[in-house]
Amino acid sequence: MNIQPGELLKSIDSPNDLKKLSRTQLHQVCDELRQYIIDVVSVYGGHFAASLGVVELTVALHYVYNTPYDQLVWDVGHQAYGHKILTGRRDNFITNRKYKGLSGFPKRSESEYDTFGVGHSSTSISAALGMSIAAKYKGENRKSVAIIGDGSMTAGMAFEAMNHAGVADSDLLIILNDNCMSIDPNVGALKEYLTDITTSHTYNKMRDEIWNILGKLPAGKNFSRDIASKVEAGLKGMVSKSSNLFESLKIRYFGPIDGHNITKLVDTLKDMRDIPGPKLLHVITVKGKGYALAEQDQTKWHAPGLFDKVTGKIYKKHYDTPQPPKYQDVFGHTIIELAEKNKTIMGVTPAMPSGSSLKFMMEKMPDRAFDVGICEQHAATLSAGLATQGMRVYCNIYSSFMQRAYDQVVHDIAIQKLPVVLCLDRAGLVGEDGPTHHGCYDIPYFRCIPNMIISAPMNEQELRNLMYTAQLPSTQMPFVIRYPRGEGVMPNWKTPFEELEIGKGRKLKDGKDLAILSIGHPGNFVQAAIRQLRTEGIDPAHYDMRFVKPIDEALLHEVFKNYSKIITVEDGAITGGFGSAVLEFMAEHQYQATVVRLGIPDRLVEHGTLKELHKECGYDADGIASTARNLLSEKVAIQFA
Structure with a gap:
């Protein structure tokens, strides 16, 4: 499907192109960027609501800051689709999360604008602080900005980083993107605390007035700035306890402001650039902004899969027979x-x-x-x-x-x-x-x-x-x-409970040519491979080990006494994994056999569908069958490393 960007968006190949536009045109850019994300994700899939919620913030950051010299660090990265589109990846965005395509998260090897690779939460403040300290050491006037959600802010690592930032004398800006959501609704005292900040109307009104005074002071009048700062601090103590958390860590707190007001965001970020030291800007956004259904059910629309953007119907596979559950x-x-x-x-x-x-x-x-x-x-x-x-x-x-x-x-x-x-x-x-x-x-x-x-x-x-x-x-x-992501293999899964003997596996199939030992769900790939091999006259045995530790030594003695060719299969790293445990047993008991380990190789496996990745790593049914054929023909150099 040919998805076309809007009139302004199609002319933006880098943030430098964005900076050529007038401030009034930024409203149109935001509308077009939001629509482009909706168009692409509805057809090609991906995370959805998070990026819609930060469209204005993304545009404002790249409009105000000199990226990539100034460094933006996105926490988790679910929300970085707009960032990718504005930084030269617009036309390739349809490959997002596809095999050999763009990563669904910021990735340093993908773009110079992706300053830090992310995927897990709460790393942004630490990383941006490190960048800020390095810039100061090298004498560079480089700005560092961490964009972190209120969900990610609940992690201890975020507090550890802020505790250091307050005394590091670094020029760091933390943007707290507050939408009361991570994937599910946020929980805990911090959620209530941020709600108190956003609802303290008296404090926020006086806060804005003090900030306006600060902004109008003559540049050379440091004593006036000091006086205004003291007044500001006094108001915090008198009017609201809400800001004390960040201020007590010696991080200046500003906000909250409307995260969907592009003009206000641009003006505020320009002011932030000129304020030295660690500071936090509290921005209020709506996850899923601009797509009504996503605003109403933000968990469902975090990553909904393919959908009809007009009706909101999420496409689901339909089957004539009962399917296994996840x-x-x-x-x-x-x-x-x-x-x-x-x-x-x-x-x-x-x-x-x-x-x-x-x-x-x-x-x-x-x-x-x-x-x-x-x-x-x-x-x-x-x-x-x-x-x-x-x-x-x-x-x-x-x-x-x-x-x-x-x-x-x-x-x-x-x-x-x-x-x-x-x-x-x-x-x-x-x-x-x-x-x-x-x-x-x-x-x-x-x-x-x-x-x-x-x-x-x-x-x-x-x-x-x-x-x-x-x-x-x-x-x-x-x-x-x-256990793995996704569906199992048993539509009628609700079976009576049975106690399993800890450390005991099971032989699922006897055989004469070789033994295949599996752990976990890949045992189903082994069964499919065996069905292939039996049509070719090859007769493997299959052992489902169930436990890696303690491992079933009686079963392993049986295997090594009866088979000289063995394949191990696991959905985990082969370095130090289940196959390694089998090799250790073989060495300890001085058995002689040829053992080929299949699993996740000792390299980073990129993104793609599970079928594509299992095939790439060589432990899908076809890969297991091919390994068995090669092993029996003495072509054992088939380690997928």
Whole structure:
């Protein structure tokens, strides 16, 4: 589909082109930019509401600042589509999140305007502060701006960065984009605090008056500026306690201002450029601005998929037969079943109640399920604290976000041998979100920690049984359950619970030519590969190991005694992963065999559909079958590294 940008937007190939326009033309640019995002995302997919909410802010930043010399750091990056379009990527924007196309997030290797690669939240202030300190050291008059949402501001890392910024004497601007949303509605005391700021009319009126006085003072009258600053500080103390949080960190607070008033934004940002030291501008925006349905249901329209931009109908696939559920929904419904029988069960998630499907339990059992905000470290240690009091906590964190809480798992959970259940959603390759979101590393980084049980279900029934086993009184160790993004394989998934013996796998198929060992969902790829191979007269055995730690040594003895050619398959990093555990067992017991490991190679895998990425990495059904053929013909140099 040929999507054309508006009359002004089609002439903007860089921010320099934007600067050639008059201030009055910026309104039209914003309208055209918003419409172009709607047009492209409705047809080609991607994140949606976040970028619509910052159109005016994006235009104003590139209009006022000398980018890329001045450096903009976007937190998370969901909202950076307008930024990409204005910085030379307009005509290529239809490839956004497509295989070999533009990344869905800012990426340093993609453009000089992408000053810092992002994907996870709350990194922008630290990165921009580092840039600002470096600019001062090098004697450069380079401005650094961090654009962070109120959801990302809940993370401890944002507060750590502000604590440093206040004493670093750096020329840093923090823009707080306040829309009361991350992906789901924001939670916690900070949300209430920011609401207090935005609703303190008396304070804001007097604040604006003081700021107007400051702006009209003669440039050389430093004493007048000092007096005005003192008056300003006094008003803060008398009229409102709201601004004290940022000011107490020695970061000057300005705002709140309307984030959809392009004229006001341009004027304010020009003033901000001339104010030295660390400062924060509080901007109020509406996520999904300009598309009524997205404004009304911001969670649904965060990343809706393809849709009809006129009617708002979101296109869904229609099937004639029942389809398997998403693994996340199996988790969400199963934890409720378990919690109804076991009163000690609780659920915790760091700001992903919809993505993890813990929302079902939060709705039904609000006193037993908690969204703690974008705080993975806190989520892990909160779960540990609950566990000390006899609670069985299912802490649901995406695999790639679990990396942020690694120390808490070691220090607070594993060392104390607390039976917290760590449910790692989105384990393995995740598709269009790319390398910042792939759940590659959890098997290697958890496998080296004592007192850990690490498991992965091959299907929905196995997920239910692992969740059931994890909460039994006999299970008294930290229990990891990793499962992928997307659908499983069982339309009739609601099966009776069955206790699984920890550390025991299962032989799914006997065979004579070679053995294929799998962990988790890729076992289904193995089964499809075996069906291919059997038509060619090749007869592989298939073992679903279920557990990486403790690994089923009895089953491995059986494998190595009967097969000299072995393939391991996993949806995780092959370096230090499940295949490595098999090789370690082979070395320790002095077996001789040819072992080929398939999984995520030791390089960054970019974005694309899951099918495209599984094929690229060589562990889809065709890749497994090809590896088996090569292995049997002695062509074993087929490591996909």
